[in-house]
Amino acid sequence: MSIPTTADYARSLDAQDPLAALRAHFVHADPELIYLDGNSLGRLPLAATAQAATLVHEQWGNRLIRGWNEGWFEAPERVGAKIARLIGADPDEVIVADSTSVNLFKLTVAALRNRAERSRILSDNLNFPSDMYVLQGVIDLLGNRHRLELLESSDAIHGPAEAITARLDEDVALLTLSHTVFKSGYVYDMAALNAAAHQAGALTLWDLSHSVGSVPLDLRASGADLAVGCCYKYLNGGPGAPAFLYVRRGLQEALINPIAGWMGQRDLFGFDLQYRPAPGIRRFLSGTPSVVSLSLIEPGVDLLLAAGMERLRAKSVQQSEYLIALWEQLLAPLGFTLNSPRDPAQRGSHVSLGHQFGLGIDLALIREFKVLPDFRPPDNLRLGIAPIYNSFGEIHQAVTALQRIVAEERYAPYMHEAPVVT
Ligand SMILES: *Cc1c(COP(=O)(O)O)cnc(C)c1O
Numbered sequence: 001m002s003i004p005t006t007a008d009y010a011r012s013l014d015a016q017d018p019l020a021a022l023r024a025h026f027v028h029a030d031p032e033l034i035y036l037d038g039n040s041l042g043r044l045p046l047a048a049t050a051q052a053a054t055l056v057h058e059q060w061g062n063r064l065i066r067g068w069n070e071g072w073f074e075a076p077e078r079v080g081a082k083i084a085r086l087i088g089a090d091p092d093e094v095i096v097a098d099s100t101s102v103n104l105f106k107l108t109v110a111a112l113r114n115r116a117e118r119s120r121i122l123s124d125n126l127n128f129p130s131d132m133y134v135l136q137g138v139i140d141l142l143g144n145r146h147r148l149e150l151l152e153s154s155d156a157i158h159g160p161a162e163a164i165t166a167r168l169d170e171d172v173a174l175l176t177l178s179h180t181v182f183k184s185g186y187v188y189d190m191a192a193l194n195a196a197a198h199q200a201g202a203l204t205l206w207d208l209s210h211s212v213g214s215v216p217l218d219l220r221a222s223g224a225d226l227a228v229g230c231c232y233k234y235l236n237g238g239p240g241a242p243a244f245l246y247v248r249r250g251l252q253e254a255l256i257n258p259i260a261g262w263m264g265q266r267d268l269f270g271f272d273l274q275y276r277p278a279p280g281i282r283r284f285l286s287g288t289p290s291v292v293s294l295s296l297i298e299p300g301v302d303l304l305l306a307a308g309m310e311r312l313r314a315k316s317v318q319q320s321e322y323l324i325a326l327w328e329q330l331l332a333p334l335g336f337t338l339n340s341p342r343d344p345a346q347r348g349s350h351v352s353l354g355h356q357f358g359l360g361i362d363l364a365l366i367r368e369f370k371v372l373p374d375f376r377p378p379d380n381l382r383l384g385i386a387p388i389y390n391s392f393g394e395i396h397q398a399v400t401a402l403q404r405i406v407a408e409e410r411y412a413p414y415m416h417e418a419p420v421v422t
Pocket of ligand 1: 100101102130178182207209210230243
């Protein structure tokens, strides 16, 4: 695919972009910064700054304990119901709580207890490390009666979907995967794997951290059992924002939250000393919700809902295709490899480029060109595209900066620095 590599062409794409105005709903403290890390920490929505002031000054400052009866108790469900609309779930199937890792723990334990006669957990070697640690910890906690089987990707880009399907049998309790893989951006066919898992009688648990707000999801139609996801990436919920969890309605009464706590108790203020789980999704709460950061998730989700996931996805695909076309013409000749799927149907909203001098290139990009991507060892530059605020012009500038850094060997002074978190 040959396209014009000029800045003028990027400007013309921006001029035709029906979603271009959404960018103004976010804070751009440094107007020159090209931010391509929305897949790690999304930008700050303007409305969140107002919401923060209301929460802190009016609600906490003025209403004090009365705030609990003026919306704080319901916040996990209220925000969960909005996220449900983004992921094709019903409002009473999603709740906001804890971190993604903790939610994964809760739902993994619940799933394994529900399939007590089975002993295997299937996943892949592209999954997020924290997810691996949680699974290993759960296996240890439950007395090492389970085995974690990781199917291997053949190219470190595409998920081993066929190998997974082939390993599903009557001994598999749980299939758990990142729906969009954090390094390569590969996206699994959720419906196909749910169907295969169910055929074998296994439950499915999806980590949607890199999918929610970036690719359209339909948990209901795809038959997903369980899911968790992160609110500080494409949802723009703020650093350390609480995560969400999804439990298919038909499963809710059958599962037990291993972190039983008073927020998940049937009669919250009965102060009964015997735990009885609340009906429905609330039983997956444990302790008191983080009201302030939880409420700050809402403005970002509102923006995504107003824009519509189908339209955002269309722009995201157009932008990643544009980036890859530029890579093909300008960067591949300089030794950059494409470490993401070539087929947009199998790709989320970030594009990974590899280069033998990856770390030095990353640091030169940040320090000399004000482009903020992120870097995942050993050689992956991840360029996160958040169509809700990124422009085609920014993508063009990032690619031409990468071209200059390698052509002019500007990575060289940085090659021996320790990796930084970006
Ligand atoms: C970002 C991310 C997480 C984050 O987990 P925390 O508990 O918030 O640290 C989990 N899983 C995946 C796949 C992620 O990309």
